[in-house]
Amino acid sequence: MFNFNPNFYSDVRIVDSFSTKIIFKKGVMENYNVQKELRAFIRVFDGKLWYYTSTSDVKNIDKELQNLYKQGTPNPDIANDPIVKRFETHICNKMIFDKNSVRNISKEQKIEILKKNAEIYKNDLISYLEYYYLDKSDNYHFYSSKGADIQHDYQHCGIGYNYFITSGKDHFKGRFQVGKNYFDEIVYFENEQKDELEKGIDYALHAEPCDKGYFPVVLSPVVAGVFAHESFGHKSESDFMIGDETMRKEWALGKKVGSDILSIYDYGANSGTGYCLFDDEGTMTQKTYLIRNGVLTGRLHMGTTAADLDEDLTGNARAMNCKFEPVVRMTSTVIDGGDKTFEELIADIKDGYYIHNYAHGSGMTQFTIAPEMAFKIKDGKIGKPVKISVITGNVFETLGLIDGLSKDAKVCNSITGGCGKMEQFPLHVSFGGPYVRISKMNIQ
Amino acid sequence: MQKEYLTSTVVKYTINVVKNKPESLRKTIEKTNTVRVYDNGFIGVAGSIGESNFDELEKQAVENLGLKLPYPCKLPENVVKKMDTTKKVIDTDNYMLSVGKMMDKISAAAPNFIFGNKVTYVEVEAKYRNTKGCDLEYKGNTFSLGLSIKSYGSANLFDLFYAFNEVSIDEKEMVNDVKLITEHYGDVVDIEPGKYPVLMDTSDMFGKSLYDLMIDQYASNASIFKGKLGQKMFSDKFSIYFDRRPEMAHATPFFDDEGEIAPDYERFIIKNGEFVALIGNKRQQEVYNLPIAQNSGAPYDGLPSASFAGLMVKTENKTLAEITKEKTIFVIMASGGDTTTDGDFATPVQFAYLIQDGKVLGKLPDIQIYGNIFEFFGKDYVTTVSKALTQVGESYFTLTKLNVQK
Structure with missing residues (x-):
């Protein structure tokens, strides 16, 4: 235990990190990197200001703490500070990955699974193939001056294949990625890979320019997840409301913000790359409904925002790694499923688009998604592949234009991207939903 | 066997601004060490954090040659150069106090807005030496401000952004800048759809097309620029290059992570409209036998790869008034754009002013x-x-003509 000064709130987050990166280009291993790091992030709060440091010298954390105390102003009443009062004080060990850690998987096993799944890409139309194995294992130990003592962990691993298909004048950049929590879950994905590759080849050979304008659109689960994350999730991160009374009234819980069938939640206990049982202030995750049946029902918090808005913690104080302080971030953000099948969703669309996957997305009041692959919907059926630069819409209008959801929501993982917020990118998150139909979106 | 030794020390003071005031101070010191060894066409790398024993690292790097990672041994030779560009920027002992006073002045200039995000001061020291007679050292610093600006009551996470990276602080000019970008926020003007002069951040226009300049993509015929290497592709006035000129690239060493120094510290990818080189590393150059604009970056314990650090567009020294004689759309924020394989680019514009003769006429509605x-x-x-x-x-903006749709 550390020599915490009672006139300050302090916490110490120690992370033992392990990661592997293996990259093959054109069949040759071009990179093999195993990174191990032990690092601590220390926070001290005097009731007015926070003081942070990050150090790899974990034997001298007490010394760093004393240095931070010198910068602040002692506050004998710190325990009654509204931020400090909210912090939870769990004492527990919730290590769930240690018995099946990627740290114990050999280099040969990792390379074998990678190479085995690469066989499918032996195709004359593929002019370039790059594939990679990535894993990450973080063992956390969190201590606070309030008495929290939490051991928990996170792990993901996965494989990915990036390829270029070239045909005549045109080309297509395709990708396939699988991200899981356990190595045993990365097996052989022949059918999924074949299906995606066939779609990619069809896209490269036959994709046509799209008609620009406003059309009904159906989003796949992964694209729906990006939409939920970018369009509404970021607006639910309550740090953007600090100091703005008008916004608090505008975003009052209970306000209607979407169609009746729309519900979106964030939950760090979902398996996948959004798994985050405890946040970086020692708060346990909870299932937070941001929208339920179209009504604003919650938002995401860390200590400072919860105190400022006089609401409860939600377990969303997250740092990208041990070099940064936590800020309000999402974990696993998902649109709940509805009552239709995919076929029913597209059945009455005469002229529209199906967005199969995405290259990137971003969210302000106007949000955008750049599709990687998209298809025409003509007379209730999926038609030809089309080239679309971006689909865009106003967030609030679009949330109200959702008029159909398929039954099952799928949570999608990413082992390469993740979420970016100002200086902290990428943070591992997941997102998902069912197939989502939107009656009108701007296609460009 | 040839060897390279690198150390990097980065000291960073970061203040988080919340509601116009400093909320926290983070001080980090990151020292990293790297040894790379080359033998028989392969590379071995070892790295560490903090104080380190280079003999031990070298031993690990030699062991890592066993991974058989191919990489050419083309090390720079016989260059000894030291450079210290450090300038007195801010008193780090009173950093919180100084930034607090600065924020008071900035926020007073725009009372209808809330300022947030980061104010950072960085000191960098980098050393590179190799067994072919190279010994390079660099020291530099920079002050960077990146403030999100949100209008009270706005549903956006932020509405405007004010950012720069410099080795001096002029609070009076900062206040003028902030006034300029905020004082016409409430004045709404409109335009008809059509083709207009548009002034916007160059990186937002090039965006994802940068990847089409990368060697793997180009050599695989999967670039929108395929077949155009060595050809005139753009306007005579348009050049893209890596800039490590000490007076321009603050806190950026004059050499890259493989100890390479560019002639006049500049390496061109597109020069006066001609596509002259690709973005890639020495290994890719060897595989494809195509020209690259050498600009390497490397993690402390990993292999060198192509870096985008210092990527710039050649600029002219003209004022806003000089380039906006006719009504011009000045894009302040545009995110989420992309380009198809035919080179068709589209983006929503989250915030734009209409300007003429350097004066802001008003804010435009949402446009594409x-x-x-x-x-x-x-x-x-x-x-x-x-x-x-x-x-x-420095803040780079390109003026061209684009179609506008509402």
């Missing part, structure tokens, strides 16, 4: 802009300037 990359960097390209809006530091 689109055009083809070969046209807007070709026949429609006008210029790129480095001080379009912010008077304090």
Whole structure:
């Protein structure tokens, strides 16, 4: 235990990190990197200001703490500070990955699974193939001056294949990625890979320019997840409301913000790359409904925002790694499923688009998604592949234009991207939903 | 066996601003060490954090040659150079106090807005030496401000952004900048759809097309620029290059992570409209036998790869008034754009002003802009300037013609 000064709130987050990166280009291993790091992030709060440091010298954390105390102003009443009062004080060990850690998987096993799944890409139309194995294992130990003592962990691993298909004048950049929590879950994905590759080849050979304008659109689960994350999730991160009374009234819980069938939640206990049982202030995750049946029902918090808005913690104080302080971030953000099948969703669309996957997305009041692959919907059926630069819409209008959801929501993982917020990118998150139909979106 | 030894020390003071005031101070010191060894066409790398024993690292790097990772041994030879560009910027002992006073002045200039995000001061020290007689050292520093600006009551996470990277602080000019970008926020003007002069951040226009300049993609015929290497592609006035000139690239060593120094510290990818080199590393250059604009980056314990650090567009020294004689759309924020394989670019514009003669006429409603990359960097390209809006530091904006849709 550390020599915490009672006139300050302090916490110490120690992370033992392990990661592997293996990259093959054109069949040759071009990179093999195993990174191990032990690092601590220390926070001290005097009731007015926070003081942070990050150090790899974990034997001298007490010394760093004393240095931070010198910068602040002692506050004998710190325990009654509204931020400090909210912090939870769990004492527990919730290590769930240690018995099946990627740290114990050999280099040969990792390379074998990678190479085995690469066989499918032996195709004359593929002019370039790059594939990679990535894993990450973080063992956390969190201590606070309030008495929290939490051991928990996170792990993901996965494989990915990036390829270029070239045909005549045109080309297509395709990708396939699988991200899981356990190595045993990365097996052989022949059918999924074949299906995606066939779609990619069809896209490269036959994709046509799209008609620009406003059309009904159906989003796949992964694209729906990006939409939920970018369009509404970021607006639910309550740090953007600090100091703005008008916004608090505008975003009052209970306000209607979407169609009746729309519900979106964030939950760090979902398996996948959004798994985050405890946040970086020692708060346990909870299932937070941001929208339920179209009504604003919650938002995401860390200590400072919860105190400022006089609401409860939600377990969303997250740092990208041990070099940064936590800020309000999402974990696993998902649109709940509805009552239709995919076929029913597209059945009455005469002229529209199906967005199969995405290259990137971003969210302000106007949000955008750049599709990687998209298809025409003509007379209730999926038609030809089309080239679309971006689909865009106003967030609030679009949330109200959702008029159909398929039954099952799928949570999608990413082992390469993740979420970016100002200086902290990428943070591992997941997102998902069912197939989502939107009656009108701007296609460009 | 040839060897390279690198150390890097980065000291960073970061203040988080919340509701116009400093909320926290983070001080980090990151020292990293790297040894790379080359033997028989392969590379071995070992790295560490903090104080380190280089003999031990070298031993590990030699062991890692066993991974058989191919990489050519083309080390720079016989260059000894030391450079210290450090300038007195801010008193780090009173950093919180100084930034607090600065924020008071900035926020007073725009009372209808809330300022947030980061104010950072960085000191960098980098050393590179190898067994072929190279010994390089660099020291530099920079002050960077990146403030999100949100109008009270706005549903956006932020509405405007004010950022620069400099080795001096002029609070008076900062206040002028902030006034310029905020005082016409409430004045609404409109335009008809059509083709207009558009001034916007160059990186937002090039965006994802940068990847089409990368060697793997180009050599695999999967670039929108395929077959155009060595050819005139854009306007004579348009050049893209890596800039490590000490007076321009603050806290950036004059050498890259493989100890390479560019002639005049500049390496061109597109020079006066001609596509002259690709983005890639020495290994890719060897595989494809194509020219690269050498600009390497490397993690402390990993292999060198192509870096985008210092990527710039050549600018002209013109003022905002000089380049906006006619009504011009000044894009302040546009995110989420992309380009198809035909070079068709489109993006929503989250925030834009209409300006003329350097004066803001008012804020435009939500618009979409689109055009083809070969046209807007070709026949429609006008210029790129480095001080379009912010008077304090560098901020690159390109003027060209694009289609506007509402």
